[in-house]
Amino acid sequence: MTLQIERRLQQPRWLSVAVPIGSIAFAFLVMAAVLGVTGHDPLHVYRDLFDSAFIAEGALTQTFVAATPLLFTGLAAAAAFRMQVWNIGAEGQLYCGAIGAAGVALQLGPDASSPLVIFAMVICGAAAGAVWGLIPGVLKTFARTNEIITSLMLNYVAGYILTWLIFDSASYWRDLSSIQARSFPQAKPMTENAFWPTLDLGSGTSSVVIPLGFLIAIGIAVLLHVLYKHTKFGFEVQVIGDSTRAARYAGMRTRRKILAVFAISGGIAGIGGASQVGDFSHTLDADPNGLQKSYYGYTGIVVAALGRYNPFAVCLVGFLIGGLQNAGFTLQGADFPSGLVGVMQGIILFCALGGELLIRYRVRWSSDAPVAAEEVQPASVEGVP
Amino acid sequence: MSVASTVNDTLLVSVLHQALIYGTPLLFAALGELLAERSGVLNLGVEGMMLVGAVMAFWVDQRVHASTEVVLVLAVGMAALSGAILSLIHAFLVVTMRANQIVSGLALSIFAGALGLSSYLGNDLSLTDVPGNHQFQDINVFGLADVPVVGPVIFNQSALVYASWALTVVLVIYLTRTRWGLNVRAVGEAPDAADAMGINVARYRYVHVLLGGALAGVGGACFTLAIVGNWSAGVTGGAGWIAIALVIFAFWRPELCVVGAYLFGGLSALPFALQGHGYNVTPEFWSALPYVATIAVLVLVSSGWGRKRLGAPAALGVPYVREER
Numbered sequence: 001m002t003l004q005i006e007r008r009l010q011q012p013r014w015l016s017v018a019v020p021i022g023s024i025a026f027a028f029l030v031m032a033a034v035l036g037v038t039g040h041d042p043l044h045v046y047r048d049l050f051d052s053a054f055i056a057e058g059a060l061t062q063t064f065v066a067a068t069p070l071l072f073t074g075l076a077a078a079a080a081f082r083m084q085v086w087n088i089g090a091e092g093q094l095y096c097g098a099i100g101a102a103g104v105a106l107q108l109g110p111d112a113s114s115p116l117v118i119f120a121m122v123i124c125g126a127a128a129g130a131v132w133g134l135i136p137g138v139l140k141t142f143a144r145t146n147e148i149i150t151s152l153m154l155n156y157v158a159g160y161i162l163t164w165l166i167f168d169s170a171s172y173w174r175d176l177s178s179i180q181a182r183s184f185p186q187a188k189p190m191t192e193n194a195f196w197p198t199l200d201l202g203s204g205t206s207s208v209v210i211p212l213g214f215l216i217a218i219g220i221a222v223l224l225h226v227l228y229k230h231t232k233f234g235f236e237v238q239v240i241g242d243s244t245r246a247a248r249y250a251g252m253r254t255r256r257k258i259l260a261v262f263a264i265s266g267g268i269a270g271i272g273g274a275s276q277v278g279d280f281s282h283t284l285d286a287d288p289n290g291l292q293k294s295y296y297g298y299t300g301i302v303v304a305a306l307g308r309y310n311p312f313a314v315c316l317v318g319f320l321i322g323g324l325q326n327a328g329f330t331l332q333g334a335d336f337p338s339g340l341v342g343v344m345q346g347i348i349l350f351c352a353l354g355g356e357l358l359i360r361y362r363v364r365w366s367s368d369a370p371v372a373a374e375e376v377q378p379a380s381v382e383g384v385p
Numbered sequence: 386m387s388v389a390s391t392v393n394d395t396l397l398v399s400v401l402h403q404a405l406i407y408g409t410p411l412l413f414a415a416l417g418e419l420l421a422e423r424s425g426v427l428n429l430g431v432e433g434m435m436l437v438g439a440v441m442a443f444w445v446d447q448r449v450h451a452s453t454e455v456v457l458v459l460a461v462g463m464a465a466l467s468g469a470i471l472s473l474i475h476a477f478l479v480v481t482m483r484a485n486q487i488v489s490g491l492a493l494s495i496f497a498g499a500l501g502l503s504s505y506l507g508n509d510l511s512l513t514d515v516p517g518n519h520q521f522q523d524i525n526v527f528g529l530a531d532v533p534v535v536g537p538v539i540f541n542q543s544a545l546v547y548a549s550w551a552l553t554v555v556l557v558i559y560l561t562r563t564r565w566g567l568n569v570r571a572v573g574e575a576p577d578a579a580d581a582m583g584i585n586v587a588r589y590r591y592v593h594v595l596l597g598g599a600l601a602g603v604g605g606a607c608f609t610l611a612i613v614g615n616w617s618a619g620v621t622g623g624a625g626w627i628a629i630a631l632v633i634f635a636f637w638r639p640e641l642c643v644v645g646a647y648l649f650g651g652l653s654a655l656p657f658a659l660q661g662h663g664y665n666v667t668p669e670f671w672s673a674l675p676y677v678a679t680i681a682v683l684v685l686v687s688s689g690w691g692r693k694r695l696g697a698p699a700a701l702g703v704p705y706v707r708e709e710r
Contacts (some may be wrong), residue, residue: 006708038509086487139680145687146697148427148487153630153676156623164669293619295500298491305488338618339505346496350474353484353492361483 006362015359016308023351030347045336052330053323061209062330067322068279069094071217072272073300074307074314079224080265081301082309084241087262089136089151090269091297092158093129097273098291099162100128102173102187102284105277110191117194121274122216129270130263132158137262141255147262159292166286173284187284196278213275217318220268221311227264228311237261269297299325302349321345400651400658401538405546408650410435410607410621412549414628415635415642416556417600421472422632423560424593425573425700426479427486430493431601432625434471436503438464438602443609443616444510446517453519457544460519461606468602469595471497476594480587483704499619512616521545521611543611549643552600556639569593573698576705586705604628630679636686637697649675 032042052059073090080087101121108117135154139145165171167185175181175188196212228234237257240247247254276291277284285291303321307313328341357363414431421428442464449456475493478484497503507513521543523530530541560566571579572589580586608620627649634649635641652675656668686696 038505088487088491139684143684143688145680145684148702149630149633149683150680152429152626153680156626156676157673160669160673164667168667168669293499295495298495301488301491302495305485305492337505337508339501339503339508342495342498342501343505346492346501349488349492350478350496353478353489354482356484357482 004362004364005357006364008360008362011359019355019359020306020308020352023355024348026355027344027348027351030351031344034343034347045340048331048336049324049327051327053327056330057205059326059330061207063319063323063326064208064210064214065280065322066326066329067319068211068213068217068275069272069294069296070299070303070318070322070325071214071221071315072275073269073296074303074318075217075220075224075300075311076265076269076272076297077301077304078307078309078311078314079228079268080261081304082228082241083237083258083261085137085140085258085261085265086148087133087136087151087265088148088301089133089154089266089297090272090300091295092151092155093132093266093269094273094276094297095158095162095291096132096266097125097129097270098277098284099165099173099273100270101125101274101277102190105190105194106172106188108194110193112193114193114195118196118212118278121194121196121278122271125270125272125274125277126267127270129273130267133262133266133269134259137259137266140262141258155297159288162284162286162292163288166284173286187286190277190282194278195282196275198279211275211279213272213279216271216275218315220271221315224264224268224311233257233260269300272296299345302345305349306352396658396662398534398537400654401534402541403654403658404647404651405538405542406612406650407653408646408648409543409546409549410604410612410624411628411631411649412553412604412642412646413545413607414601414604414625415631415646416549416552416639417468417597417604418628418632419597419635419637419639419642420556420569420593420600421597422701423573423637423698424569424590425576425698425703425705426476426590426594427490427702428472428475428493428594428597429487429490429629430471430475430497431628432621432623433494433497433501433503434468434598434601435605435608435621435625435628436499436619437471437497437506438468438605439609439620440503440507440510440512440605440616441467441602442606443512443517444506446519446610447510447512447515456519457521457610460610461545461603464602464606465599466602468598468600468605470598472594472598472601475598476591479704480590480594483706486702486704494625504618507616507618514617515615517609517614519610520614545607545611553639553643560639570698573700576700576703580705580707586707590705601625601628627675630675633686633697634675634679634682636682 028046035042035045053063054060073094076090076093077087101124104120104124105117108120132154136147136150139150140147165173166187170176173187175186198212199210199215201208201210228238236247236252239250240252240254240257244254299321303318304314307317324344325341328336332338414435418428418431442460445460445463446456449459471493475489478489479486495501523541523543526540530536532540560570568579568584569589571582572584572586576586604624605621609616613620631642631645631649634645652671656666656671659666
């Protein structure tokens with residue numbers, strides 16, 4: 001009797017729903033054990049967690065705030081990973097988007113009409129993110145450089161540029177209007193016309209405020225779905241992802257397509273940066289302990305992987321992880337040590353990654369020699385090409 | 386004041402001395418990552434493993450009451466053990482479960498990193514904002530610490546620095562002169578051929594990912610036991626990512642890791658030293674330089690001539706599935 005792992009000929013649809021849910025349930029069990037061992041009552045922690053993420057007064061509003069950047073970075077990662085492009089630079093592309101959006105908002109000044117400013121912020125954020133995303137893209141397509149490492153390294157470069165703009169230079173973004181501002185570096189504040197509006201639902205204690213960025217992210221998810229599922233471009237990129245050689249033989253222009261994927265991915269992360277400026281901070285947050293310690297880009301990869309790179313699932317998972325982060329932030333204290341959120345995210349993702357095997361492969365006990373399974377469709381997630 | 390001490394007070398000597406101190410955690414972590422990558426497994430969880438190694442080493446430092454030598458050895462051992470345990474998760478997911486190495490490694494960094502397990506442990510074991518009991522001290526080797534230039538730089542460092550040199554020599558011999566070492570390289574370059582030769586690919590990958598985790602843990606311990614001397618969340622400050630960069634920068638060769646580690650270590654020490662000597666510097670520029678240099682090197686090795694001579698292990702990042710070879 002040996003344990004056999006065979007590739008599935010067909011991946012049953014129900015499994016791709018059941019496995020993630022099962023993984024999350026299993027992760028919560030593991031987490032309960034960790035909590036129990038370290039002397040916390042897991043049921044108590046989970047109830048508090050759920051309550052401060054979704055139930056308590058104002059909790060849902062805060063969850064939307066926490067989820068918005070994760071939707072963008074999650075979609076950015078999903079857009080690239082689905083096409084076997086390993087852009088893990090959403091972090092840096094988000095910073096660049098924030099820089100671009102803040103720059104254009106300051107440029108347009110207090111007199112421009114609000115819709116124009118907001119539109120310009122989205123466009124410039126996307127453009128800045130796309131440009132930053134195109135660096136690893138160009139290096140990959142023209143110098144065959146592995147994009148994983150270059151996009152990762154560029155995150156740090158972008159972070160240092162962001163800090164430098166406000167803390168160590170007299171840049172356009174920095175507020176130099178008063179003596180105080182010159183000695184305590186800070187970014188120029190935005191004027192009201194650059195504040196993004198919100199969608200307010202309900203009233204009184206049950207009101208929920210949804211930021212514009214969240215709605216834009218949902219819109220992007222729809223566009224991504226259409227682009228990848230219902231256009232020639234999407235089909236071609238999918239073929240290139242599966243086999244670059246086959247795509248080239250079929251006459252597809254592989255370089256352009258891969259560059260486009262980098263630009264799309266970076267652009268989405270860039271709009272995430274614009275949303276940070278327009279929706280929440282209303283200034284360029286360059287503090288090394290601020291935006292740069294939020295790790296939205298890396299968490300976005302978790303979100304994308306949990307959502308199995310499906311745009312709509314990414315939005316759902318982003319919302320749930322946002323809830324987890326929001327609750328972790330609210331609850332932080334003796335009963336809920338800091339760091340628990342990261343641990344939970346990690347465990348959930350480990351379980352989901354393990355569960356992926358069950359979707360792609362069949363595990364069974366058998367007594368006979370292994371039968372080579374015929375490969376019908378390439379797996380959606382494979383290692384580095 | 387003697388001539389020697391005047392020379393040894395100069396900017397150059399102090400930067401060189403600091404370069405070795407800051408470079409040592411990078412060297413340990415990079416040598417570990419190099420072992421994993423040479424066996425074909427990319428582990429992006431270095432930062433997380435370093436942080437957990439750092440916090441667990443400091444825990445031993447705080448809780449164990451014995452002579453300094455015993456405590457420090459136990460602390461480093463604990464750091465290695467915790468790093469190895471964490472890397473076991475990665476090894477299981479990518480070798481046995483054939484999961485995506487990038488996502489799994491990043492998950493490990495998130496799980497164990499500054500917002501995860503390391504910070505949880507640091508808080509739960511109440512290790513934040515307490516001074517360390519024991520620390521690695523600089524050793525005056527052969528009494529040569531006062532010799533101009535080489536004295537402070539080479540003969541007056543902590544045991545960790547000398548251990549990292551010994552480790553580098555061992556790894557060079559291991560990878561080029563021993564059967565196991567050659568097998569590791571075969572597993573990383575052509576796992577199907579290695580398998581056909583009767584090498585157990587999965588076992589080699591497990592062992593080297595675990596060794597890599599252990600060394601990352603030791604690298605983290607350098608911070609809490611020597612450089613910083615206490616624990617705070619995120620104490621490694623991104624050294625794990627620089628270590629990943631360093632492996633590429635060193636063309637996957639241990640001996641070049643030493644050069645790269647001290648270069649990158651020097652770059653992180655230089656802005657402070659320059660400021661201390663009254664120069665006006667842009668710290669962000671120097672901090673970003675290792676990352677930019679790594680990108681430049683990566684471009685160099687990925688095209689044309691460099692790819693064959695200096696490039697990454699051919700099977701890096703690719704899961705090995707015997708039935709599908």
